[in-house]
Amino acid sequence: MEIRPFTIAVPQPDVDDLKVRLARTRWPDELPGIGWSRGVSLEFLKELVAYWAGSYDWRAAEARLNEYPQFTTEIDGQRIHFLHVRSGNPDALPLVLTHGYPSAFAEFTTLIEHLRQDFHVVVPSLPGFAFSTPVGEAGWAMGRTARAWIELMRRLGYARYGVHGGDIGAGVSGAVAGLDGEHVVGVHAVTDPNTAAATATFLPGMADRLDPADPVDQLALERMAQFRADGSGYLAIQNTRPQTIGYLLNDSPAGQLGWIAESFERWTDLPYDREQLLTIASLYWFTGSGISAARFLYEQAHSSEWGAPPAVPQGFAVFSADATVRKLINPPAEVHWTEYGRGGHFPAMEAPEMLAADLRVFFGGLK
Known part of the structure; x- marks a missing residue:
């Protein structure tokens, strides 16, 4: 039950070891x-690794992260790390932000600055990510994580709160809302056409709901087929053999960076902060969480628990929106739905002002 203050303090030998390993990368x-047709471009990754080893300052990034109050607690036998940024506004609504893959709590630092006047912001690290490590047993998928978040908010003393996420975070947030409708005022998610197609690929019966004779449905089916053919390689490995890829992720920082940087390049539409990407990569590296993060996807792929439909107000912010997303998401009739012409899989990094504005509009009507 104890909640303990936490400060990031990576030992200097670990920082020195990272630079040595980066300098000794054996390039293929x-x-x-x-180019990028078969994976991460060699030229791109060499340049990014050189910047990580030379110009990037982990200690400066560490100090910036430590400006946010951080804590750890144990829930269901698992260490959970989280940020807890209280608003100066006594009427602020508590809001849980949950990241996805391949990401970390640091994805939300810029967004927090846009939200902290209106919300008490709680940002947990998913089990197996960053400082919510090590993971001691199997079974940590979205449902179990949702129950942990419910317990976390109870321990923090919040009787009413909102939840938001994208990717895995959207699934966890939806499960929290489905399990704790008595206390959750609303659930908000972000998505984009590619993410919606990828998610729909794994939802039972989704393809059967679409009519190939309908032009929009046909485009949605084509997006799903394209993901299976060209975008699902990382999932195929992590859903079946996460231990095998774990040896690469845990031993080679260049390999770890390439594994996650491909997603940032392919899944973004607007420019993102390279320093923020390298901070996320550094968190994976210093905590050795590459393999446990990969295992989270394995656990969900082998879980039968996807959560009950939320019985609370739902909101969606769709980036680079087109007509396929609403078909694939299939939201309830009464839904807050905002479409943006730009943005991608990481809107908290790509478009934090737009996302913050949508969160204020959606939850502002639910206080």
């Missing part, structure tokens, strides 16, 4: 002219 060759 690359076929002429393939």
Whole structure:
């Protein structure tokens, strides 16, 4: 039950070891002219690794993260790390922000600055990510995580709160709302056409709901097929053999960076902060959480628990929106629905002002 203050303090030998390993990266060759068609471009990753080893300042990033109050507590046998940024407004609504994959709590630091006047912001690290490690047993998927978040908010003394997330975070938030409708005032999620298609690929019966004769449904089916053919390689590995990829992720920082940087390059539409990406990569590296984060996807792929439909108000912010998203999401008739012409999988990093504005509008009507 104890909630303990937490400060990030990576030992200097670990920082020095990272630089040595980056300098000793054994680079593969690359076929002429393939670019990004078969994975991360060699030129791109070499440049990013050189910046991580040379210009990037972990101690400065660590100090910035430590400006946010951080804590740990044990729930259901698992250490849970979280930020808890209280608003100066006594009437502020508590709001839980849950990150996805491949990300970490640091994704939300810029967004927090836009929210802290209106919300008490709680940002947990998913089990197996960053400082919510180590994971001591199997079974930590979205449902069990949702129950942990409910207990966390109870321990913090919040009787009414909102939940928000994207990717895995959207699933966890929806499960929290489905399990704790007595206390959750609303659930808000972000998505985009590619994320919606990827999610729909794994939802039972989704393809059967779409009519190939309908042009919009046909486009949605094509997006799902494209994801299966060209975008699902990382999931195929992590959903089946996370231990095998874990040896690479835990031993090679260049390998860890390439594994997550591909998603940031392919899944974003607007520019993101390279320093923020490297902070997230550093959190994976210093905590050795590459393998446990990969296992989270395995656990969910082998879980039968996807959560009950929330019985609370729902809101969606859709980035780079097109007509396929609403078909794939299939929201209830009464829903807060906002579409933006730009943005991608990481709107908290790509478009924090737009996302913050939508969160204020949605939850502002629920206080």
